[in-house]
Amino acid sequence: MPAVSKGDGMRGLAVFISDIRNKSKEAEIKRINKELANIRSKFKGDKALDGYSKKKYVCKLLFIFLLGHDIDFGHMEAVNLLSSNKYTEKQIGYLFISVLVNSNSELIRLINNAIKNDLSSRNPTFMCLALHCIANVGSREMAEAFASEIPRILVADTMDSVKQSAALCLLRLYKTSPDLVLMGEWTSRVVHLLNDQHMFQGVVTAAISLITCLSQKNPDEFKTCVSLAVSRLSRIVSSASTDLQDYTYYFVPAPWLSCKLLRLLQCYPPPEDGAVKGRLVECLETILNKAQEPPKSKKVQHSNAKNAILFEAISLIIHYDEPNLLVRACNQLGQFLQHRETNLRYLALESMCTLASSEFSHEAVKTHIETVINALKTERDVSVRQRAADLLYAMCDRSNAKQIVAEMLSYLETADYSIREEMVLKVAILAEKYAVDYSWYVDTILNLIRIAGDYVSEEVWYRVIQIVINRDDVQGYAAKTVFEALQAPACHENMVKVGGYILGEFGNLIAGDPRSPLVQFNLLHSKFHLCSVPTRALLLSAYIKFINLFPETKVTIQEVLRCDSQIRNSDVELQQRAVEYLKLSSIASTDVLATVLEEMPPFPERESSILAKLKKKKGPGAVSVTELDDSKREGGELNGGGERAADTAAMAASNASTPSPSADLLGIRSSAPMGAAPAAAGSLLVDVFSEAGPAAPAAAVNNDGFLFVCKNNGVLFENQLLQIGIKSEYRQNLRMYLFYGNKTSVQFASFSTTVSCPGELTPQLNVQSKPVEPLVEGGAQIQQVLNIECLSDFSDAPLLNIKFYGGALQNLTLKLPVTINKFFQPTEMTSQDFFQRWKQLSLLGLGSALLDNVDPNPENYVCAGVIQTKGQQVGCLLRLEPNAQAQMYRLTLRCSKESVSKRLCELLSQQF
């Protein structure tokens, strides 16, 4: 037991604590259970406990709770302590309530009563205790009970310590329940707290925190605080280090207040009033100048406090974006880059990242490139190296891209595992963004795969393929380079993927000796058996492409396809590919083969999905401004361009007329959105016809919901965190079940979903949904039911927005696959009826029940149905006429409403 035991030490508590210490876990639990039983009996006993015992036992319970054990009683005794007029008893009572918040409403009523009494007690220490309790609990109930009372205390003629507590307490309530804290009439009096010349610094400090928070929401109401803040700041900055007495911290005058003032100013644009602005600039310059002065103390506290103000001032300078000050700030940070304090180097690197994104200081930041590269190479601390890598990324532009990318690549060889993936993404982005000649780009990405293949995500290798496909000036070079890269005896599987794809497309460009077609094929095939299923599937596609590119390889490749390990492979996908490709190569004519296996059309130009991935990795707020510029160009929909390629794939395949091509492909395509999942099956399906590959990741999401036009169940979305399954059924209204699965092992917090009907969809659809549980445990799945009523025909899809906290704040918006045909009710009719109605509907149309023996031509399919909307019923007839010889279909739709037939036609044509 320590000698010191101030105040009225509770001996029993001290004995208990020393009893518990140094006990084994088991003995500890035993001792605790004994104590709990003892306390329980004391609380239940007939003898009324005196205040001291009650306090002691409550304190013991608290201790047990803080050790990590559950406590489910004692709340009432703690509440009793609140009404004691002994300070220590009250204090322990409040501490217990604050730590073990309980949502029992009866209890809350009692607690609130006690708080109310203390607030009106005029005893400043009691008032402070009560305010602390409100702030510590900070619940909505507290806000409801006290939000209107506290501003009164804040501006009343009370002791400073009470005012301070009231200000921060109000701030805390405002953060939980901004709607309940109505400043209105108090606003000017709160701002006035900054004004008072003689005011205790502590009150000003607390008041500024409150004002900063309030003014973020209502900048106009608090505008007058700007000039007050500037004059306060100016007084502090120009004061001698001893002027502020106890508010001087290690020879730095009022560092907390200074930083808070500088923070408050960051909520506003530069002051318009010339005099105020001049005074502020003077302050900022003084702060920058002071950084050059010799320190007044050798203590680290002195330099920390001084530099804390400096960094806050630099933040304000960055906020104002003023050229002169920016350059000065940058020079100051440049000095810190080589400071012996690791903390300062870290912060300088971090702060420079922001400076790099301003046009005024970008060049000044670039002058430090050598120092930063050196930091990347020599810093002992991984978090500092990480910041150096971030800064290199931020300062990169056309002039230094080659140098920076080369340095990052060489760093990757030894980089810490924790930051490799992010580094890879950064290199990939820079290489693409600043590629003047694409051969450099290709080299860089292949180097990436070679050096850090395991960390090269799908996005990265999809992207290199996309770019090679789109740029014919680099295709030959790319083919040659991958060919060389594949020569290595052990090369990464990602290299095999890229190699397979590129040689399959462009192997012909380099097919001269010594890279004859057979050599190319043998090279690829030598890697085949070492690869995973998705890669093998991709290689099989490359082989069939080879047959088209180089007819002379046909026999060899057919032999490979025919061997048991392929054609009877236990993996269904591989087997199917082997069978289909073998068949395709033997029955299709050269012309047909050439059409089916034609070189990929260029991908639509779009921004890289790698950026999105990087942003996701870094979490919100960590993306520098340079990246933000990119995201603007990127627009909302990442990867949106993937659709075309995927559609082409589908078209090509249905042309190939295997027995049921369209059914197969639909299945395949509907799985495509799973591409972002690391699961083998996901990525495998993505590149069935290789083309869909690059389009895959998450954002391919639900190409307007076409995937679900003819399906009611499936996976709507999947990434590494979340899978959303969907099931829908139609019974008068459309009932849609959404299944949100947490794929991680950690809980998702604040999980919420909203369904909205954008634009003209609002009057067309009525969507009702129940809110979901805000917590999704790791590995768990929750369900949400949507009830959707169709008011009139529509063509847009409702949007589903999902927000949750899983590692970082996640926010995604998906189109729900609600299409007009979901509201079909099948209709039976005879041939005569059908054609009678067919003729009546002179417009385009569509139907839904498949009708046998209706059409005179048995090859044709006809369907009929009625779309049920609240406003009207729209009859639809459909006729599908296949022409087997021409391998074409004609699809005709007739409906009683033109807009419906138009939309149905769009939806259905996507299905073939």
Next chain:
Amino acid sequence: LTHLMRFLLLFSRQGKLRLQKWFTPLTDREKKKVIRDMMMMVLARPPRTCNFLQWRDLKIVYKRYASLYFCTGLEDQDNELLTLEVLHRYVELLDKYFGNVCELDIIFNFEKAYFILDEFLMGGEILETSRMAVAGSLEEADTLQEVKDQTVYYSVPQY
């Protein structure tokens, strides 16, 4: 709207939690996760590395005083250096109160450690930066508790 400081943890080199203060509402499960992650990250840091870390979207600022680690999680926009001094100021206050504070003082007088923190921080914001002012109010509290209140303590009626 943001809370600048999200939590403050005190734990020993052996990974024993000595004090926990949460400035935003979290479930017990989330708290346990934060505590575990902080101990794992911070205790693994070699000496003389910098005092800042990135964890999820938070900045972690930590500092070791003798056998105890003081560790706090900040919103992105908060000031790391100043936070180091918040920690230091707290240590000073503990020191002033206990006189040469050591881990044992905090174990045996955990409630006092909480009270001192409450005098200094509220809702994650600094309440009083003056050491005198804080020490003053703590002393006052101690005086209050040493005054023997002779009135009979009426037990509040049972509800």
